[in-house]
Amino acid sequence: MLGAARELVTERGLAALTMRTLASRLDVAPNALYSHVANKTALIDYLLDDVLADVEVPAADIDDPVAGLHQLMASTYTVLLTHPDLVPHYLSCQGAHGPNAHRLGDITTALLRRADVSEPAASEALRVLIVYTIGFAAFTSRLPPGTGTEHQPSAAEMLDNFNHGLGWLLTGIQQGRPAPGQAPA
Amino acid sequence: MLGAARELVTERGLAALTMRTLASRLDVAPNALYSHVANKTALIDYLLDDVLADVEVPAADIDDPVAGLHQLMASTYTVLLTHPDLVPHYLSCQGAHGPNAHRLGDITTALLRRADVSEPAASEALRVLIVYTIGFAAFTSRLPPGTGTEHQPSAAEMLDNFNHGLGWLLTGIQQGRPAPGQAPA
DNA sequence: AATTCGTATTGGACACCGTACAGTAGTGGT
DNA sequence: ACCACTACTGTACGGTGTCCAATACGAATT
Numbered sequence: 001m002l003g004a005a006r007e008l009v010t011e012r013g014l015a016a017l018t019m020r021t022l023a024s025r026l027d028v029a030p031n032a033l034y035s036h037v038a039n040k041t042a043l044i045d046y047l048l049d050d051v052l053a054d055v056e057v058p059a060a061d062i063d064d065p066v067a068g069l070h071q072l073m074a075s076t077y078t079v080l081l082t083h084p085d086l087v088p089h090y091l092s093c094q095g096a097h098g099p100n101a102h103r104l105g106d107i108t109t110a111l112l113r114r115a116d117v118s119e120p121a122a123s124e125a126l127r128v129l130i131v132y133t134i135g136f137a138a139f140t141s142r143l144p145p146g147t148g149t150e151h152q153p154s155a156a157e158m159l160d161n162f163n164h165g166l167g168w169l170l171t172g173i174q175q176g177r178p179a180p181g182q183a184p185a
Numbered sequence: 186m187l188g189a190a191r192e193l194v195t196e197r198g199l200a201a202l203t204m205r206t207l208a209s210r211l212d213v214a215p216n217a218l219y220s221h222v223a224n225k226t227a228l229i230d231y232l233l234d235d236v237l238a239d240v241e242v243p244a245a246d247i248d249d250p251v252a253g254l255h256q257l258m259a260s261t262y263t264v265l266l267t268h269p270d271l272v273p274h275y276l277s278c279q280g281a282h283g284p285n286a287h288r289l290g291d292i293t294t295a296l297l298r299r300a301d302v303s304e305p306a307a308s309e310a311l312r313v314l315i316v317y318t319i320g321f322a323a324f325t326s327r328l329p330p331g332t333g334t335e336h337q338p339s340a341a342e343m344l345d346n347f348n349h350g351l352g353w354l355l356t357g358i359q360q361g362r363p364a365p366g367q368a369p370a
Numbered sequence: 371a372a373t374t375c376g377t378a379t380t381g382g383a384c385a386c387c388g389t390a391c392a393g394t395a396g397t398g399g400t
Numbered sequence: 401a402c403c404a405c406t407a408c409t410g411t412a413c414g415g416t417g418t419c420c421a422a423t424a425c426g427a428a429t430t
Binding site: 019031034039040 | 391
């Protein structure tokens with residue numbers, strides 16, 4: 001069922017994922033789905049976590065942990081872009097709480113630790129990296145119809161942009177101290 | 186009409202913003218709205234930009250442009266949290282294209298320029314800052330019912346987290362060069 | 371002042387959505 | 401053979417965004 005739902009979203013977009021269309025694809029009455037899933041939101045939650053299974057994690061004993069973080073986030077970014085419609089949901093649900101999300105969180109934390117980011121900062125850095133990656137993916141996910149007047153970046157340019165920003169972020173995290181000017185509003 | 190829509194969202198949440206409820210608040214038939222707005226999505230787009238009008242911009246001649254950037258983003262963050270339901274929409278629409286969004290973009294670019302961030306990097310930095318700020322706001326926007334088992338951060342903690350991450354980002358941007366390990370997937 | 375005209379509004383309807391309720395097929399364990 | 405349980409079905413309710421044709425109304429023109 002999750003498989004069929006994922007197919008549907010991939011082929012026809014999130015808007016096409018309706019209890020009725022999903023049911024008809026499974027040759028089943030719409031209500032039958034509620035024997036397997038509490039409601040549509042729960043279904044989407046499962047989907048969200050399911051997608052993260054495709055993220056490639058760096059080797060556990062990678063030499064440069066910062067490079068590992070970069071790889072991990074970059075892979076997450078590209079995987080998220082596989083299902084653009086889903087991405088906005090990640091942020092409003094605070095990034096999916098299923099087993100896959102948990103696993104990626106643990107790996108990231110371990111890499112941060114190996115990069116000498118000590119604890120109070122580490123969990124903040126984790127959240128910052130998640131937000132940045134998912135946020136950028138969400139931001140990228142809708143750009144097909146080039147507006148014309150302004151410069152509309154291509155997917156490749158966005159990936160470059162993502163990598164640069166990620167580099168800045170990792171630099172700052174390693175540096176450990178915020179920039180000279182910090183003035184909360 | 187935009188005003189009524191904003192009230193509705195503020196008082197009863199985005200879910201309560203329906204053509205029918207909005208119409209009834211204006212003592213008008215639902216279809217009447219379509220004389221002023223193409224469809225509901227367009228309505229939300231207008232709302233999105235409207236909210237940004239409340240962002241406080243730093244004085245144009247501020248001494249430390251990096252501090253100005255920090256202020257500007259922090260204000261944007263808090264303003265966005267005023268209407269948490271709307272935030273996820275920003276990312277899927279790539280951050281609202283109305284006049285207010287444009288204005289904020291220009292101000293940010295000017296501050297970056299004054300912070301000696303030259304052009305190819307400047308527009309990337311702009312996008313990174315937008316993504317980070319909106320992303321963090323979206324991430325923060327749903328956290329009322331403390332889960333209990335894990336540490337559920339408060340709004341104040343999230344603001345701290347936001348500020349730290351923003352500091353890291355600005356540090357990295359000023360540094361200009363990405364961290365040693367950059368390996369696109 | 372009378373008439374025209376365009377825009378705001380209305381009533382009614384369509385197609386679709388998520389989901390609840392009650393009842394039925396089929397399957398495993400005793 | 402019976403029973404409990406799960407997956408499923410038919411039907412239906414209330415809600416949604418939005419379209420169509422017809423109307424009210426206020427400003428501009430004659």
